[in-house]
Amino acid sequence: MIQLVFFLALGLGFLGMLIFIMRRGRATPEGGAVALIEARGALDTLQGSLMPPELIGRIFEQQDLEYIEASTPAEVREFFLRERSQIALLWIRQVRTQLVSLRRFYTGRSRYYAQISAGTELSLGLNFLVLLSACRLLEVLVYVRGPFAAPRIVGATITRTAKICDFSAEKLEFLRPENPSEINRDRAGNEAI
Amino acid sequence: MTAKPKRMDVLEAMDDLRLRTLAHMQRPLDRLIYLASTRDYNTGLYYHDGLAARFGEEAACEALAECHNEAMRELVTSSLEGLVGQMEGYMESARTRPTDFLGMWRGLEPYRVAVPVGTDPLAAGFLFSNFRVALAILDARRNVRPGLEPDASPRR
Numbered sequence: 001m002i003q004l005v006f007f008l009a010l011g012l013g014f015l016g017m018l019i020f021i022m023r024r025g026r027a028t029p030e031g032g033a034v035a036l037i038e039a040r041g042a043l044d045t046l047q048g049s050l051m052p053p054e055l056i057g058r059i060f061e062q063q064d065l066e067y068i069e070a071s072t073p074a075e076v077r078e079f080f081l082r083e084r085s086q087i088a089l090l091w092i093r094q095v096r097t098q099l100v101s102l103r104r105f106y107t108g109r110s111r112y113y114a115q116i117s118a119g120t121e122l123s124l125g126l127n128f129l130v131l132l133s134a135c136r137l138l139e140v141l142v143y144v145r146g147p148f149a150a151p152r153i154v155g156a157t158i159t160r161t162a163k164i165c166d167f168s169a170e171k172l173e174f175l176r177p178e179n180p181s182e183i184n185r186d187r188a189g190n191e192a193i
Numbered sequence: 194m195t196a197k198p199k200r201m202d203v204l205e206a207m208d209d210l211r212l213r214t215l216a217h218m219q220r221p222l223d224r225l226i227y228l229a230s231t232r233d234y235n236t237g238l239y240y241h242d243g244l245a246a247r248f249g250e251e252a253a254c255e256a257l258a259e260c261h262n263e264a265m266r267e268l269v270t271s272s273l274e275g276l277v278g279q280m281e282g283y284m285e286s287a288r289t290r291p292t293d294f295l296g297m298w299r300g301l302e303p304y305r306v307a308v309p310v311g312t313d314p315l316a317a318g319f320l321f322s323n324f325r326v327a328l329a330i331l332d333a334r335r336n337v338r339p340g341l342e343p344d345a346s347p348r349r
Binding site for chain 2: 048049050054055058059063064067068071072073075076079080083084086087090091094
C-alpha cells in the first residue's frame, strides 16, 4: 500500500513537471510588452497598496476588537466583525489576483526578459503555489472564523509575498528608467525628427 | 492651470497651509473634510485664494492635494477608538443634533466624497468600513443613554 502511494506520488510529480515543461515550451516572445507591463503593474500594486505594514496591521490587529468588546453591545461587535471580514477578504483576493498576474509572467515570459534559470523558475513556481494556497486557506478561515482567526498565516503570507516582490523588483528593474527626463528628451528628439 | 509648479513652492505652500490653517484643526477628520471642501468636484483641482495669491494657483493646488493625502493616511491609520473620538468631536463642532448628524452620515455617507482622488481602493474601503462601525458605536451609545439627548432645536 505504501509503495502504491509512493509510486502514485512520483507519477503525479512527473506529470506536474511535464505540464510545467510543456507550458514553458508554449510561451512565445510575441505580446511580451503587455506581459511585462502587467507584471510591473502587479508588482507596483503589491508593493504600493497591498503590503504597507501600517494598513495591514490596522486590518488584522486585535486592538479594535478589544476596544469593541470592552465598550459596545453584542450587535455592534457582530457588525464590526462582518465589516472587518469583508475588508480582510478584499485584501486577500487582491493579493491573490496580483500574485496570479505575477505568476503568469514567470511561467510564460520571464525567460525572454529576466534571465531566470529553470531551477529558479521551479522554485518560484513552488513559492507561488504555497502562497496562492495560503491565500485560499486564509479566505476560508476568515470566512468561517472571522478576520482575526489566523494572524500567523497572514504574517507568513506577507513575508513570502514581500520576498517574491523583492525578487521580481530586481528582475523587472530594467522597466524603471534611471532618468525619466532623458527618456522624455529622447522622445522629444524623435518627435522632432 | 497647466505649468508644473516648482517643488520648493509646493513645499513652502504646504508649510504655510499647515501653520496658518491646518494647525487649528487638531483632528485628521476635520482636516480631511476641510481639504476635500477646497476641491472642485468637476475638475478635481483644489483652490485656496490666500495660498494661490502667495505661491501661485498650481503650487497651492498641489500643496492642498498633498495635505489632503496626508490627512487621509493619518485617518486610515487611526484606531477605531480614535476615529470614534474624532467623530464625536466633529459632531459636537458641527452644531447639529446628534440624531440628525448620525442619520445624515449613515444615509448620505458624505465621507465617500471626502477622500482624495486616486486613493487606493483597499485603504478607502477600510476607512469607509471604519466610519460605518464608528457610526454604529455612536448610535449604540445614544440608544443606551437617551436621557443625555440635548435639546431639540439646533444650537446657535
